[in-house]
Amino acid sequence: VNVxxxxxxxxxxxxxxxxxxxxxxxxxxxFRSHARYVADFLARLGIPPRDIDDLVxxxxxxxxxxxxxxxxxxxxxxYLAAIxxxxxxxxxxxxxxxxxxxxxxxxxxxxxxxxxxxxxxxxHQSLERVAKALDALDMxxxxxFVLFEINGEPCDEIARAxxxxxxxxxxxxxxxxxxxxxxxxxxxxxxxx
Amino acid sequence: MSDPKxxxxxxxxxxxxxxxxxxxxxxxxxxxxxxxxxRHVALIAGGAAAATATVTATASASSLSTxATxATATxATATxATATxAAATATxATATxAAATxxxxxxxAGLGIKTMIAVTAIGVATATGGVIAVTSxxxxxxxxVTASQPSPVQTMDKASSPSRAKADTIPQTDMPNLEPTVTxxxxxxxxxxxxxxxxxxxxxxxxxxVKARGLAPTDPSAALALLDDGNRQFSRGVFVEExxxxxxxxxxxxxxxxxxxxxxxxxxxxxxxxxFAEKIRLQTDSH
Numbered sequence: 001v002n003v004x005x006x007x008x009x010x011x012x013x014x015x016x017x018x019x020x021x022x023x024x025x026x027x028x029x030x031f032r033s034h035a036r037y038v039a040d041f042l043a044r045l046g047i048p049p050r051d052i053d054d055l056v057x058x059x060x061x062x063x064x065x066x067x068x069x070x071x072x073x074x075x076x077x078x079y080l081a082a083i084x085x086x087x088x089x090x091x092x093x094x095x096x097x098x099x100x101x102x103x104x105x106x107x108x109x110x111x112x113x114x115x116x117x118x119x120x121x122x123x124h125q126s127l128e129r130v131a132k133a134l135d136a137l138d139m140x141x142x143x144x145f146v147l148f149e150i151n152g153e154p155c156d157e158i159a160r161a162x163x164x165x166x167x168x169x170x171x172x173x174x175x176x177x178x179x180x181x182x183x184x185x186x187x188x189x190x191x192x193x
Numbered sequence: 194m195s196d197p198k199x200x201x202x203x204x205x206x207x208x209x210x211x212x213x214x215x216x217x218x219x220x221x222x223x224x225x226x227x228x229x230x231x232r233h234v235a236l237i238a239g240g241a242a243a244a245t246a247t248v249t250a251t252a253s254a255s256s257l258s259t260x261a262t263x264a265t266a267t268x269a270t271a272t273x274a275t276a277t278x279a280a281a282t283a284t285x286a287t288a289t290x291a292a293a294t295x296x297x298x299x300x301x302a303g304l305g306i307k308t309m310i311a312v313t314a315i316g317v318a319t320a321t322g323g324v325i326a327v328t329s330x331x332x333x334x335x336x337x338v339t340a341s342q343p344s345p346v347q348t349m350d351k352a353s354s355p356s357r358a359k360a361d362t363i364p365q366t367d368m369p370n371l372e373p374t375v376t377x378x379x380x381x382x383x384x385x386x387x388x389x390x391x392x393x394x395x396x397x398x399x400x401x402x403v404k405a406r407g408l409a410p411t412d413p414s415a416a417l418a419l420l421d422d423g424n425r426q427f428s429r430g431v432f433v434e435e436x437x438x439x440x441x442x443x444x445x446x447x448x449x450x451x452x453x454x455x456x457x458x459x460x461x462x463x464x465x466x467x468x469f470a471e472k473i474r475l476q477t478d479s480h
Contacts, residue, residue, distance in 0.1 A: 031233050032226060039224035044217075052222070053229055058399055058431070060233055065435060066468055090431045126216035148199065150218045155196045170197075177200065184210055 025071055027064040030080075035060070037151075038080050044146045045088045046135060055091055059084045078153050078161035085143040085162070092139065129187045136183035141176035148173055149180075236403065398427040402435055413443035434460075438469035445476050453477055 038059050042052050062083050063069055069076055130150075134142055143162070147153040148169075155173070159166040200206055201214035401423040408416035420440045423432070437460050444453035457477030461470055 027237065028230065028234065031230050035226050035229050035233075036221065036224045039229075040221050043222045049222075052224070053232070056224070056229055057233055057236055061236060061399060061403075062431075064237055087431055090429075093429075123216050123220065126213040127220060130213050130217040148196075149201065149214060152199065152218065173197070181206075181210065184213065188209055 024068045025076070026068045027060050030063060030069050030076060031060050034076055034080055037077055038084050041081050041084055041146065041151070042088055044131075044134065044150060045085065045092075045139065045142060046131070047088055047091065051091060055084065055087050058087045062087070074161055075153070075157050077151070078147065078157045081143070081147055081151075081153075082161040082163070085139065089139045129184060132187055133180050133183035136179050137176050141172050141179065144169055144172040145176035145180060149177075236399075398423065398430040398432055401427065402432045402439070405436070405439055409439060409443050409446070413446040417443045417447075434464055434467050434469060438467070438473060441473055441476060450477075 035056055038056050039052050042055050043049070047055055059080060063080070069079060134145070137145060144158060147158050148155060155169045156166055159169045162169070199214075201211050201218060203211065401419060405416040405419040405423065408419065417440055420436045420443070423430075423436050427433075437456065441453050441457050441460065444450070444456065454477045457473045460467070460473055464470060467473075
């Protein structure tokens with residue numbers, strides 16, 4: 001199945017995390033290498049497509065305001081994700097709240113790059129189920145779930161970026177998994193919606 | 194405390210659940226990084242240009258055109274750069290009509306930020322310019338894919354731009370300065386809905402902050418006024434700390450040290466770990 005792997009559309013940079021290579025990455029460079037990651041993450045948080053670039057811009061503007069990303073102890077991906085969550089939370093609370101519920105998410109479009117209609121339709125259904133199940137989670141749990149389960153970020157990096165204890169990440173993940181599984185089971189039981 | 198096994202690789206879970214997560218992890222939205230970067234660069238450069246636009250908001254179209262031209266230089270990477278000046282000028286000069294706003298659809302979104310009145314164009318450009326173009330990724334068989342399965346996102350982003358544009362301009366109600374750009378006809382979606390007065394447009398808030406930041410070095414009084422306005426409009430926004438830190442900076446610049454110190458102390462009490470804390474401490478202690 002020739003699905004669009006992340007590597008196909010741009011690598012998700014891992015960046016050195018040792019802390020040895022301490023340098024400031026300006027936002028342009030950071031944008032080039034991580035904007036897609038942020039856009040993806042925002043989509044998985046349920047931000048509708050037309051708002052994604054606005055929120056990507058805000059995320060990087062915050063970094064710029066802080067003087068760029070210091071490659072010290074945080075991974076750029078989780079660092080950016082932590083900012084994006086904050087911005088996405090506000091967006092959801094305010095302008096987006098009334099629209100999100102009935103609107104197709106960006107995730108709906110992810111399947112469109114599959115090679116055949118059949119595979120595309122299958123993938124689309126998968127993505128839709130995941131998106132809907134994610135909607136059952138509040139933003140805090142959703143962020144942790146997406147970062148760990150979908151993006152594959154380690155819990156300690158998530159904890160560092162979100163500035164919460166590791167135990168908190170584990171407990172949020174635990175609660176998020178339970179809610180996600182429940183929602184997913186409900187969706188698969190009632191297939192065809 | 195070691196990490197648990199990811200669900201997508203946990204054989205104890207159902208196949209469908211694992212498969213769904215696996216598919217999700219392997220898919221990505223097609224975000225146009227180049228367009229996004231052009232906008233980002235324009236935004237970053239926007240401080241000074243925004244200041245110009247603010248100061249000359251009531252001036253002649255020619256001076257606005259100057260600001261727009263400057264902005265054009267900063268957005269040289271935008272594909273529509275050549276059409277920018279004229280469109281932006283038209284928008285800033287006559288931004289009372291939807292038609293003018295629509296004319297600016299092709300304008301690099303960042304420019305809209307700089308020209309203050311043309312902020313409406315951002316929503317339009319975002320909706321129709323397609324920074325997010327889900328199906329635009331070159332694929333071996335793109336025709337088959339797009340023909341057989343029209344993407345709902347594509348439809349939304351590109352085909353339905355008029356209605357989407359309306360939706361995107363709704364938050365502009367947060368910005369009194371922009372009222373002329375939003376005609377009643379543009380607001381059919383929002384008006385019947387419960388649009389709370391506290392509704393916040395992240396972009397409007399960002400504009401407010403970027404403009405204030407651009408003004409601060411040369412006209413701290415005007416920057417303060419903008420920041421006060423921002424505090425009123427976006428009291429629960431995402432730039433609360435930034436606005437207050439900048440306001441304190443402006444007070445220091447104006448020599449209003451007592452006020453700066455008082456606000457600095459309040460800030461430090463409220464946000465002791467803020468990234469601005471150290472700077473504020475230094476600024477207010479030294480006066």
